[in-house]
Amino acid sequence: MGVTKEQVESSLTSKLNPAHLEVIDTSGGCGASFTIEVVSEKFEGKRLLERHRVVNTALEEEMKQIHALSIKKALTPEQWKQQQESEKPKPAA
């Protein structure tokens, strides 16, 4: 059985109210392995470990079946904006 990408997305959406969310199923369909990027105000004032705990807690039920969860990004909206701007290609002169 496992967990679907949609279930992971819906739990994170309802609990973290993310400004940006990307869930990638890295299991090849069996639903046991996901990579996540999430941007949420809930990370404000929290260290990386605490941010990851927030994500783990939001997925508490799903984690019983998920074998591997990789949190690639856990950013605040402000950090996300800065990162996007720095990654933006420079406009041609």
Add this chain to the structure above:
Amino acid sequence: SFRCSAALTPELKNTLDKVVTSHKVVLFMKGTRDFPQCGFSNTVVQILKSLNVPFETINILENELLRQGLKEYSSWPTFPQLYVEGEFFGGCDITVEAYKTGELQELLEKAMCS
């Protein structure tokens, strides 16, 4: 209060307190340092080896009780789990991130000197 489902008994908690402080760097992982059985565990082993610090590894695949108890002890649902000076530092993603920023090296240097 007593919970039947609790994996983390007072005895196990006591043991874990001792294990995580038995060495400055303790890694609970899938497999051993020479034969990691999961890519995430392997990543952390390689990072620790590259930083040239002594570390102790414990194979959680060999002890289901320990595996379940640790999840509660660390409030962390997955493995590997890295402990530095008796304190939970993080899983694979956090270790990789801290390695990239130099924060891990700094912490380990401090731990080695203390």
